[in-house]
Amino acid sequence: MPSYIIRLLSLSPRREKPMSDALPKALGKSEGVLTQAALVNSEKVTGIPAASPGPSMPAPEPEKKVLKLKEKVPNESEKDVVGAITAKIVRGTPEFDTLVENTNEDIVFKDEEGTGADKMMSKRMDEKMNELAKLVKDEWPGKKLRVTECWDENGEHNDYSTHYEGRGADLTVSDKDGKKLGRLGQLAVDAGFDWVFYEDNVHIHVAVKRDEDE
């Protein structure tokens, strides 16, 4: 036999006898003994076989998905996902005419400016907003989606904000309950917003790509 084969043979791992043969038998035996003893004991005390099933418990509902504070979906910069703004849209320009007014009765608009600006948004934003309004109604019957800011014509955001193109919006539930924001963020993801950011304790920020980039 060539020497390299001998070397190979001597290197091959030795087979160990698996433990799996002996162990379960030992365990099974002692478990069986324990169970029987417990059964006998319990029957003596109560007169009811210990193996009788208790009242059936309903299976716990699976936990609902929520976003964590400061979480972004997807976890990239807003600009990388939805594109930087070209310019601030100004009322009375052709760009303003591309915005649509959201008239969904299932959405509450804060409209703190009193100008209806928060109802103005890009077409894609309008679509996703209406979708989310449905999800919110199903999730919390009697509550509505609330928009605290959408299109901004007053320069209240940073210079590059998607709010200026009606492609960014700030959202809560109509009861303004901060504890619902994590779930609202996930519903916004489910509704199809391109970028969702659990920005702070008082709102979720969402953004969409420009209509021509969809």
Ligand SMILES: [Zn+2]
């Ligand atoms: Zn915002």
